[in-house]
Amino acid sequence: MDIIERAAQLFGNSPMLRMAEKTLSFIECDRQAQEIAKSLHHKGLCAGDVVAIAAPNSGELILLLLGLLKAGMIAAPLNSRFPLQQLIATLEKLRPRLAVTGIKESLTGFSTATVASILEEASHGTISGNLVNPEKMDRPVTIIHTSASSGEAKAAVHSFANHWYNALGSNENLPFGPGDCWLLSLPLYHIGGYSLLFRSLISGGSLAIGGPDETLGHSLENFPLTHLSLVPTQLYRLLADQMSCGRLRKLKAVLLGGSSAPKSLIEEALHHGIRLYLSYGSTEMGSQIATTPEPIRHIQQNSGKILPYRELTVANDGELLVKGPCLFQGYRRDGVIQPQTDNEGWFHTSDIGRVANDNTVTVLGRKDNMFISGGENIHPEEIEKALMMIDGIREALVVPIADREYGQRPVAFIQSATGGKTDESAIIEVMHSMIGKLKSPTRYFRIEEWVTLPGSQKIDRAWYKKEASAP
Numbered sequence: 128m129d130i131i132e133r134a135a136q137l138f139g140n141s142p143m144l145r146m147a148e149k150t151l152s153f154i155e156c157d158r159q160a161q162e163i164a165k166s167l168h169h170k171g172l173c174a175g176d177v178v179a180i181a182a183p184n185s186g187e188l189i190l191l192l193l194g195l196l197k198a199g200m201i202a203a204p205l206n207s208r209f210p211l212q213q214l215i216a217t218l219e220k221l222r223p224r225l226a227v228t229g230i231k232e233s234l235t236g237f238s239t240a241t242v243a244s245i246l247e248e249a250s251h252g253t254i255s256g257n258l259v260n261p262e263k264m265d266r267p268v269t270i271i272h273t274s275a276s277s278g279e280a281k282a283a284v285h286s287f288a289n290h291w292y293n294a295l296g297s298n299e300n301l302p303f304g305p306g307d308c309w310l311l312s313l314p315l316y317h318i319g320g321y322s323l324l325f326r327s328l329i330s331g332g333s334l335a336i337g338g339p340d341e342t343l344g345h346s347l348e349n350f351p352l353t354h355l356s357l358v359p360t361q362l363y364r365l366l367a368d369q370m371s372c373g374r375l376r377k378l379k380a381v382l383l384g385g386s387s388a389p390k391s392l393i394e395e396a397l398h399h400g401i402r403l404y405l406s407y408g409s410t411e412m413g414s415q416i417a418t419t420p421e422p423i424r425h426i427q428q429n430s431g432k433i434l435p436y437r438e439l440t441v442a443n444d445g446e447l448l449v450k451g452p453c454l455f456q457g458y459r460r461d462g463v464i465q466p467q468t469d470n471e472g473w474f475h476t477s478d479i480g481r482v483a484n485d486n487t488v489t490v491l492g493r494k495d496n497m498f499i500s501g502g503e504n505i506h507p508e509e510i511e512k513a514l515m516m517i518d519g520i521r522e523a524l525v526v527p528i529a530d531r532e533y534g535q536r537p538v539a540f541i542q543s544a545t546g547g548k549t550d551e552s553a554i555i556e557v558m559h560s561m562i563g564k565l566k567s568p569t570r571y572f573r574i575e576e577w578v579t580l581p582g583s584q585k586i587d588r589a590w591y592k593k594e595a596s597a598p
Contacts, residue, residue: 128264128287130328131157131197138331141305145335145350146186153331156193162249163194169248170240172224174199177270179221180242181205181214182229184315186336187242191227192315192324194249196268203270203282204316221270221282222462264288270459271318273410282459283318283410292452293413294325296434300418301354301380301404307332309354310346312361319356319384322414347374356382359392360584363521366395375401380422382406384415387490387508389515389522391544393426405430407490411467411474412437413453417488428512429489439482440473446494447480448473479506496588498527498535501565510537510568513561519549522577525568526592538595539568542577570595 134143135157144151151159172178178200182188188204195202203221205214207229218226218237226237227245265286272280303309303326311334313320327334335350337343343365346352355378357365362383365371375381376399383396384406396403402422407430408415416439419431433439438451450472457466468474479497480490492508499505507525514523521544527535543549551571558567572595577586 129197130287130291130325131160131193134328134331138305141331142308142333143327144186144189145308145333147338147341147349150333151186156190159190159246159249160193160197162252163191163245164198166245166249167194167198167200167225170225172198172200175201175266176224177201177203177221178225178227179203179205179218179223180227181207181209182227182242183207183339184311184320184336185229185242185339187246188315189311189324189334189336191242191245192321194245196324199266201267201270201284204314204321205272206314206316217272217280220461221459264291265456267456267464269321271321271410272316284456284459284464285413286456289413289453289455290322290325291329292436293322293415294329296436296453297322297415297418298326298330299435300420301382303327303330303332303354305331307353307379308335308351309333309356310343310350310352311336312343312346313356313358318410318414319408323356344368344371347371353379354382355380356384358384358584359388359522362388362392362396366392366399372399375399378402380404382418384408387512387515389520390426391515391518391521393423397423397425407431407488409449409476409478411455411476412449412451413455416449416453417486429483429487431488433482433486433488439488441480441482442475444494445479445481445491447476447478447482447488447490449476450474500527500530500535500537501533503565505535505537505566507537510539510558510562510566513558514539514541514554514568516561517549517554517557519544520554524577524586524588524591526588526595528569528595530569537566537568538570538572540572540574540591540595542574 135153138153140152142150143153143156178195192202226234226239228241267284268287269285270282272282309323315321337346380402382404404419406415406418416437417431417433436452440448442448454474457464477494478490479492479494482488492506496507497504510525511523514520520541522542524540525537528538530536578590580587
């Protein structure tokens with residue numbers, strides 16, 4: 128299926144891509160993707176070849192990704208803020224036929240080009256011939272690296288069908304169509320960013336992308352937005368600005384994912400009348416797994432209901448298992464796709480949680496973050512959620528430290544809400560009543576800013592674990 132040509136036929140001159148300087152229709156995006164695909168074939172690339180791209184979000188990058196999709200090639204977008212050595216190490220594992228960069232110099236040992244040079248060559252439109260778009264739904268189209276909150280990032284391979292069905296299920300739950308506009312506020316190397324391309328192509332909604340140095344606040348002002356995807360940190364910053372907060376209220380939907388949201392953040396969003404949807408997802412399932420079916424009206428611990436085209440069950444040890452047409456093909460290692468499902472086709476997410484009778488999903492934490500204290504399984508995320516229910520605590524992180532009597536005990540790093548500083552004795556008292564003494568942190572460290580993973584907004588849990596254990 129040529130999803131881009133299909134979109135051009137269905138939605139014609141409706142806007143698909145909105146940039147600061149111009150807007151491109153579905154027909155124009157289809158034409159430019161066609162020329163880019165021809166240009167790539169002219170360079171000697173073939174359907175099924177891997178093309179790595181290390182460039183920041185831009186309209187040009189979206190057009191390149193559309194061109195790769197039309198050409199039947201596999202796009203591997205990478206974090207352009209990776210240190211050079213990390214980028215080279217990632218490329219060595221990927222072994223792409225072509226490495227495309229933003230403004231960086233050529234990478235020794237790899238066939239390289241820049242996004243600008245590919246688009247410039249394609250803009251001439253002098254390459255003749257027709258493309259034959261691969262029609263197989265199971266053909267690989269992307270390699271998206273996991274966020275690597277612990278351990279090494281893994282190269283998740285998604286087929287056309289994986290993205291197609293993920294978008295269908297998302298659009299059924301959270302309508303997005305002609306006349307709507309979704310801001311690309313997440314990086315395109317992140318599954319939450321790339322998945323928007325398929326949602327737009329299937330439904331006819333447009334995508335907006337700001338300039339390289341444009342803030343989210345300015346993008347809210349500069350585009351006719353109706354939809355927005357955010358992680359908690361981004362929502363905090365927007366709510367702190369009165370003008371941005373007012374614009375958020377006008378949106379049809381703000382999709383919040385990425386990590387647990389503190390009670391204070393959700394309360395503030397609800398107070399301002401923001402139509403907030405909570406979501407649980409993963410790279411391996413193509414983005415959303417469960418999402419609230421409508422904007423939330425009160426504080427809730429669950430992440431909504433399982434979306435169409437997804438299956439989810441709970442193993443005996445509480446681990447969430449998933450499968451369905453959204454599930455990725457496997458991790459790519461040494462040029463080979465290695466499936467990651469068990470004998471019954473389930474992928475083990477390493478998330479611990481539960482599913483209610485109405486298909487509502489509640490995520491309790493990560494299996495690999497769990498530790499044992501006094502013979503009891505402790506999930507740091509459960510303690511973190513309890514801490515973030517306390518007024519004055521904006522965000523919290525819990526890690527274990529060695530203890531002679533209990534084996535391990537929890538300690539907490541906490542960030543206070545703006546202008547607030549909850550008394551530690553009050554925190555201890557509340558925590559004892561909420562989750563008991565065993566699970567309550569034995570020490571509290573106050574911080575101003577978090578140490579995050581390179582090129583990410585995720586807190587570096589391993590760093591804080593070392594910090595807590597330091598003499």
